[in-house]
Amino acid sequence: MMSLRYHVVSIAAVFMALALGVVLGSTSLSDRLLAGVGGERQSLREQVDSLEAERTALKAQVAASEQFDAAVGPMAVRGQLAQRSVVLIITAEVSDQRRAAVAQLLRAAGADVTGEVRLGEAFTSPDRADQLRWVVTELLPAGLQLPTAADPGTLAGSLIGPLALLNPQSGQPQTSDLARAAAFAGLADGGFATASPGLRPAQLAVVLTGGRMAGDDPGDRAATLARFATQLDRSGQGAVLAGAAGSAAGTGAVGVARADPAIASVLSTVDNLDTAAGRVAVVLALREQADRQTGHYGAASTAQGPVPGTRD
Secondary structure, X not given: OOOHHHHHHHHHHHHHHHHHHHHHHHHHHXXXXXXXXXXXXXXXXXXXXXXXXXXXXXXHHHHHHHHHHHHHHHHHHOOOOOOOEEEEEEXXXXXXXXXXXXXXXXXXXXXEEEEEEEEOHHHHOHHHHHHHHHHHHHHOOOOOOOOOOOOHHHHHHHHHHHHHEEOOOOOOEOOOHHHHHHHHHXXXXXXXXXXXXXXXXXXXXXXXXXXXXXXXOHHHHHHHHHHHHHHHHHHOOEEEEEOOOOOOOOOOHHHHHHHOHHHHOOOEEEOOOOOHHHHHHHHHXXXXXXXXXXXXXXXXXXXXXXXOOOOO
């Protein structure tokens, strides 16, 4: 007859066997899981290495392309703006390096760069819009008239346009030197715009800006600049609004200009000013404006092509 002790020992042996089986089974399973994870990790590492190598190669290609465009740019635009004069209008977001690159290419095209007007941060500020309207009204030289439009961009263009551009019909200055100096002094006092020393009126204007507008109400800021550039176009022989990457978005001045048929039909735009190809497009678009043509160029989906002559 089996004793109680025998039963206890038997049950204990059974539990020990079960525990040993679980340990052995889990160890085997863990080994298989670890082996699988290790394989996945190696595969992902290889994919990352491949993507990094591809990115490095693409960056090298972009850099080489930019160097090529910068080298051939002056040859591509040679003579395009011969006997033409151009004034630069620059927003606060544009670096001196980018401004200088555009000016250099304009001169390579034969243009006479007559000076620069740098717009202050207050120029597109919605908080300063009423003050800008008042300043424009107060500074308007005798003989000039303001349009019926009440938005600050159009009003500011109605003042700065005649100050910085020649009359498109007569080719003569639209204000006296004294009136021009007084008006720009008033704009500078308000933080709205500053003219370079010795600024002379030009036939054409190019407005240089950054990408998407920052700060409060970026859409309103972009609209102010787009309408300002449009009024410049009306004040002279033509104008081009050129922005960096992102400028063709809904909160970029180029994007606002292209979305408004009334603006897009008269004002030319470029959306990749931050590239050598974009700066070439600026020069060729100015030539189109001088020939009474309008186009929209760059890399965004709303562009007609990278440069004039490549429209879809």
